[in-house]
Amino acid sequence: MPVSKPDDQRNAQRGANLRTALILLSIAAVFFGGIIASQYTGGNAVGIGVLGFAIIGFLLVTIGRKLRGDPSKTERR
Amino acid sequence: MSSIPHDHAAGHGHDEHAHHPSGIMRWITTTNHKDIGTLYLWFSFIMFLAGGTLALTIRSELFHPGMQLVDPEFFNSLTTLHGLIMIFGAIMPAAVGFANWQVPMMIGAPDMAFARLNNWSFWLLPFAAALLISSFFVPGGAAAGGWTLYAPLSVQAGMGMDMTIFAIHIMGASSIMGSINIITTILNLRAPGMTLMKMPLFVWTWLITAYLLIAVMPVLAGTVTMLLTDRHFGTSFFNAAGGGDPVMFQHIFWFFGHPEVYIMILPAFGIVSTILPTFSRKPLFGYASMVYATASIAILSFLVWAHHMFTVGMPAAGQLFFMYMTMLIAVPTGVKVFNWLATMWKGSMTFETPMLFAIGFIFLFTMGGFTGLVLAITPVDIQLQDTYYVVAHFHYVLVAGSLFAFFGGIYYWLPKWSGKMYDEKLGKIHFWASMITFNVTFFPMHFLGLAGMPRRVADYPAQFTDWNEVATIGAFGFGLSQILFLYIVLKALRFGAPAPARPWEGADTLEWTVPSPAPYHTFETPPAVS
Numbered sequence: 001m002p003v004s005k006p007d008d009q010r011n012a013q014r015g016a017n018l019r020t021a022l023i024l025l026s027i028a029a030v031f032f033g034g035i036i037a038s039q040y041t042g043g044n045a046v047g048i049g050v051l052g053f054a055i056i057g058f059l060l061v062t063i064g065r066k067l068r069g070d071p072s073k074t075e076r077r
Numbered sequence: 078m079s080s081i082p083h084d085h086a087a088g089h090g091h092d093e094h095a096h097h098p099s100g101i102m103r104w105i106t107t108t109n110h111k112d113i114g115t116l117y118l119w120f121s122f123i124m125f126l127a128g129g130t131l132a133l134t135i136r137s138e139l140f141h142p143g144m145q146l147v148d149p150e151f152f153n154s155l156t157t158l159h160g161l162i163m164i165f166g167a168i169m170p171a172a173v174g175f176a177n178w179q180v181p182m183m184i185g186a187p188d189m190a191f192a193r194l195n196n197w198s199f200w201l202l203p204f205a206a207a208l209l210i211s212s213f214f215v216p217g218g219a220a221a222g223g224w225t226l227y228a229p230l231s232v233q234a235g236m237g238m239d240m241t242i243f244a245i246h247i248m249g250a251s252s253i254m255g256s257i258n259i260i261t262t263i264l265n266l267r268a269p270g271m272t273l274m275k276m277p278l279f280v281w282t283w284l285i286t287a288y289l290l291i292a293v294m295p296v297l298a299g300t301v302t303m304l305l306t307d308r309h310f311g312t313s314f315f316n317a318a319g320g321g322d323p324v325m326f327q328h329i330f331w332f333f334g335h336p337e338v339y340i341m342i343l344p345a346f347g348i349v350s351t352i353l354p355t356f357s358r359k360p361l362f363g364y365a366s367m368v369y370a371t372a373s374i375a376i377l378s379f380l381v382w383a384h385h386m387f388t389v390g391m392p393a394a395g396q397l398f399f400m401y402m403t404m405l406i407a408v409p410t411g412v413k414v415f416n417w418l419a420t421m422w423k424g425s426m427t428f429e430t431p432m433l434f435a436i437g438f439i440f441l442f443t444m445g446g447f448t449g450l451v452l453a454i455t456p457v458d459i460q461l462q463d464t465y466y467v468v469a470h471f472h473y474v475l476v477a478g479s480l481f482a483f484f485g486g487i488y489y490w491l492p493k494w495s496g497k498m499y500d501e502k503l504g505k506i507h508f509w510a511s512m513i514t515f516n517v518t519f520f521p522m523h524f525l526g527l528a529g530m531p532r533r534v535a536d537y538p539a540q541f542t543d544w545n546e547v548a549t550i551g552a553f554g555f556g557l558s559q560i561l562f563l564y565i566v567l568k569a570l571r572f573g574a575p576a577p578a579r580p581w582e583g584a585d586t587l588e589w590t591v592p593s594p595a596p597y598h599t600f601e602t603p604p605a606v607s
Contacts, residue, residue: 013265017190020261024291028253032295035329036303039314051332052379055292059376066264066273 027058105200108192109597110177115494116199117174118487122563124166124206129556131159136518136552139545142537152535153221154213154237160224161241164341165248166206168475171483172344173198173255176283178494180259182588182595183277185268185604190261198255205247212237212244223533225334228315228326232307239308242301249294256287256294263287268587270606274368277586278361281368282347285375289336289343292379297333300326324389331382339378341475342442343371345482346413349435351586352485353417356432357424358583363416370409370416377406387458396455403453407446414443429581430504434485437512438478445473448523463533466526472519481511484562491566492580496594497573503565510558517551 034051098106107113135155138146147155177195181188189195212219217235220226231238263284267276276284304326306312313319315326354361361367383391383399391399417439426432448470452458461467484507492498521544530541537545576593587606591599 016265017261020264021191021257024257024260027291028257028295031292032299035296035299035332039303039325051296055288055379056376059288 023058023062027055030054030058106196108188108196110181110188110192110195111494111595111597113195113199114174114177114179117170117177117202120199120202120206121167121169121171121174124162124170126559127210128159128162128167129559131155131162133552133556135159136549138535139537140549141546142539142542144536147535149535150221151218153223153533154219156533157220157222157224157241158209158213161209161220161244162206163475164224164337165245166202166209168341168479168483169248169252170202172283172286172341172479173252175279175344175348175483175486175490176255176259178490179588180262180280180283181266182591182599183280183586184263184266184271185587185600185606186262186266187598187601187603189258190266191258194254195258198251198258201247201251205244205251208240208247209244212240215240225327225330226301226304227330228304228307228323229317231304231326232316239305242305245301246298249298252290252294256290259283259287260291268600268603268606274365275606277347278350278364278367278371279344279347282343282350282371285371286340286343289340289375289378293333293336293340296329297337300329300333303329324386327386327389328383331385332379334385335382336375336378338471338474339374341479343375345438345479346371348482348486348489349417349438350413352431352435352489353420355489355581355583355585356429356435357421357426359420359424361416362419362422363412366412367416370412373409374406377402377409381406384453384458387455388462400453400455404450407450407453410446414439414446429488430499430501430508431485431489431581433505433508434481434488437508438481438485441473441477441481441512441515445470445478448473461526463531464526465522465530465532468532469519469522469526472522476519477515484508484511487566489581490588491569492576493588493591493593493595495570495573496576496592497569498576498580499565499569499573503561503568507558507562507565510561511555514551514554514558518548518555519551521545521547521551 031051031054034054038050104112104116107116134147135152138144138152138155177189180186209219215236217237219237220231220234220241221237222230222234226238226241263276263280273281303312303314307314307316307321313321315321315323317323350361350367381399381403383395384403387396387399421436428436448466452461452467452470488499488504525541525544525548528541530537578592579589580593581589587600587604588595590604
C-alpha cells in the first residue's frame with residue numbers, strides 16, 4: 001500500500017503545486033494575450049520585445065526564488 | 078511495455094492491483110505516469126509511421142521528374158501534413174513520453190504533480206491527430222501551404238485549414254498542460270537532498286524545454302487564432318487588403334517556430350547526456366556548464382527567429398542582428414558537443430545499441446549544426462532559402478538528431494520499462510541500417526539545394542533526377558529499418574530475456590535502484606539522496 005503523508009503535509013504540497021501551476025499558467029496567458037494585443041497596441045517589434053522581456057523576467061524571478069529558498073543551494077555535484 | 082499495476086517489487090506477476098481498472102479502461106482512466114508515458118510513446122510511434130508513409134509517398138512522386146502518382150495539390154497536402162504529423166504527432170509526444178516515464182523516477186517522486194491533468198494531456202492528442210488526418214477527406218482536402226501555414230495562402234484555404242487550426246489548438250493545450258505538470262513536478266516534488274544541481278541532465282533539459290513550451294505554444298495558439306478570425310470573422314491581421322501584414326504572420330509564427338525546434342532537440346540532448354556517461358563509465362564532463370549551455374540555448378532561441386525570413390525584405394540591420402544571434406547560439410551548442418566528447422575521452426567504452434545511437438547523434442547532429450551555420454550567413458541563405466539545402470539541414474538535426482536520440486533512449490530504458498532485454502544483434506543492425514539509409518536519403522539533398530532545387534515542389538527539372546533517385550531509394554530503406562525497430566521492440570516484449578534492475582554497469586541514476594520492470598508505484602517513500 002502506498003505510504004500516506006500526514007494530511008497537512010499533503011495539503012501544503014498541493015498548495016505549493018497549485019501556486020506553481022498558476023504562475024506558469026500566467027506566463028502562458030501573457031504570451032497568448034500579449035501576442036494578440038500587440039497587434040493592436042503599436043509597433044510589431046515593441047510587441048515582440050515586450051513578450052521577450054516578459055519571459056526572461058519570469059524566468060529570473062522564478063529561478064531566483066527557487067535558489068534563494070533552497071537550503072542546500074551551496075552543494076554542488 | 079508498461080509495468081504491471083502491482084505495488085510490490087515483482088517483475089513477472091500478472092496480478093492486478095485491486096484498485097486499478099483493467100483492460101481498456103485502465104488505459105483510458107490511468108493517472109499513472111508510467112502508463113501515460115507508455116501511451117505517449119506508442120502514440121508517437123504510430124504517428125511516426127503515419128508521417129513516414131506520407132514521406133514515402135512524397136519520395137515516390139519525386140523519384141522521377143513529371144507527375145506520376147499524385148496531383149500537385151495533393152502533393153502539397155502531403156508535405157504539409159508530413160511536417161505537422163512528424164513535429165506535433167511524433168517527435169513532441171515521444172519527448173513527453175520519455176519525460177513521463179523518467180522524470181518522476183529520476184527525481185525520486187512518486188508521480189507527476191497533477192496526475193489527472195497528465196491523463197487529459199495525453200488523451201487530447203489522439204483526438205487532435207484524428208482531426209488532422211481526417212482533413213484529407215473533406216472537400217478541398219488537407220491544408221496545403223506547408224506546415225508553417227503562411228498567410229495569405231492559409232487565409233484563403235478550404236475547410237482542411239480550419240481542421241488543422243483546431244488540431245493545433247488542441248495539441249497546444251496538451252503541451253501547455255503537460256509543461257505545467259513537468260515544471261511543477263521538478264520544482265516541487267524532488268526527493269530530499271536532490272538539489273537542482275544534482276538532478277540528472279535529462280531532467281534539466283526537460284525543465285528548460287517545459288519553460289520554452291509554456292512561452293511559445295500560446296504564441297502559436299494566438300497566431301492560428303488570428304488566422305481563424307481572418308478567415309471567418311472579418312479581421313485583417315494578415316490580410317494586406319484590410320490593412321494587415323502577411324509578413325507579420327511569419328514574424329509571429331517563427332517567434333514560436335524557432336524555440337519549437339529547440340523544444341524538439343533539448344530532450345534529445347538530455348537523453349544523449351544520460352547514455353554517454355553510462356557507456357563511457359565516466360561522469361558527464363562539465364555538468365554545470367551543460368546546464369548553463371542548455372539554458373543559454375533556450376534564452377537565445379527567442380532572439381533568432383527571423384533567420385527563417387532573410388528573404389522577406391528586412392532591413393540590412395535586422396538581417397545582421399539575426400545573423401549574429403544565430404551564429405552566437407552555436408557557441409553553447411558547441412560547448413555541449415565538446416563536453417560529450419570529453420565525457421567519452423579516456424572512458425572505458427562499450428558500444429551497445431544505445432551508445433551507437435548516441436555517438437551517431439553527436440556526429441550527424443553536428444553535421445546538421447554546421448549546415449545551420451551555413452544558412453545563418455544572410456547572403457548565403459538568400460541563395461539557399463527554400464531549397465533542398467534547408468530540407469537536408471533540418472532532417473539532419475531532427476531525424477539524425479532527435480529521432481536517433483529517442484531510439485537510443487528506447488533501447489536504453491526498455492529493460493527498465495518492460496523487464497525484458499532487446500536483441501542486441503538486431504539492435505545494432507537497426508542502428509547501422511538507419512545510419513546508412515538516413516545518409517543515403519538526406520546527404521544528396523545538400524547537393525540538390527546547392528544546385529538550386531526548390532523545396533515543396535511536386536516536379537523538378539531533369540538535371541535534378543539522379544540525386545532524387547538516390548534519396549528515394551534511401552528513404553525506402555530507412556522506412557524498412559523502422560519496421561525492423563518495431564519487430565525488435567515487439568520481440569523483446571514477448572520473448573526478451575529478463576532484465577536485471579541495472580542492466581548497464583555504468584548507470585547511476587535513481588531509476589536503476591528499482592526493480593525491472595519498474596513497479597507500478599515507485600518512490601512512494603522518497604529516497605534519501607546524498
